[in-house]
Amino acid sequence: MDKTHDWWAETPSHDTSPTWYPTPPPPPKSAQRPAPPRRRTWPTLTVITALAVAIAGVWKTAADDKRERNRAEQAATYKGVSATDLTIDGITVETLASWEKDGRSATLSAWADADTKQKLIRITSSGKTAEEETHPPKKNQSPMPIPMPTHLEVTVPTKDRYQPVRLKVTVSSSHHQPTTREIEFRPDRTATDTATGKHLPQHH
Known part of the structure; x- marks a missing residue:
């Protein structure tokens, strides 16, 4: 009998070791999962900047409108002068402030009636001072035929003609x-x- 037989008919081997299968190679880098794209922040920053500019513009417009209203109110009530009487230590002093039309300065002044009492009157404003001291006539000294009233005056700089000014008397x-x-x-x-x-x- 012919011993030739087909190869698939051979009896399998009794080898019990596990069958080895080759490990597949890693996929190429081009086939790997791409990294997520970066978020674009430039459009967001542009929108925020535009909003900030718009808000600043609204605030500026509101501030300008308020400033214009204040100027209009000041112009409507502007007199350029203010005067009042003070009584200090029994002595009446008339005080006056007047603003120059160009708004660069204001003049402050004080008057006191003449009498035979010894007195000192001083006015101070913005570091500028004027004063006068009077004395009664000494013994055996004839009084002045016409007593002269006290008149003091200082001029101070101002930013504009609406600026308040202060006077110390x-x-x-x-x-x-x-x-x-x-x-x-x-x-x-x-x-x-x-x-x-x-x-x-006010003194009129």
Whole structure:
């Protein structure tokens, strides 16, 4: 008998070791999962910047409108002068503030009636001072035929003709220590005592 037989008919081997299969190679880099794209922040920053500019523009417009309204109100009430009387240590002092039309300065002044009492009157504003001291006639000295009133004046710089100005008035008689009051004058013909906040009547 012919011993030739087909190869698939051969009896399998009794080898019990596990069958080895080759490990597949890793996929090429081009086939790997791509990294997620970066988020674009430029459009967001542009929108935020545009909103900030718009808001700033609205605020500026509102501030400009308010400034214009204030200017209009100031112009409507502008008088360019303010005057009030003060009584300090029994002495009446007339005070006045007047603003130049160009808005660069204001002149502050004070008057006191002439008498035979010894007194000191001083005014101060923005570092500028003027004062006058009077003395009664000495013994055996004839009094002045025409007593002269006290008149003091200082001029101070201003940013514009609507700027308030302050004046310190100091008065001292022969029997008292100097007493000082500070007044804030406004060009709408008003004056305020800075210590009390009280509005002072205008001198006409």
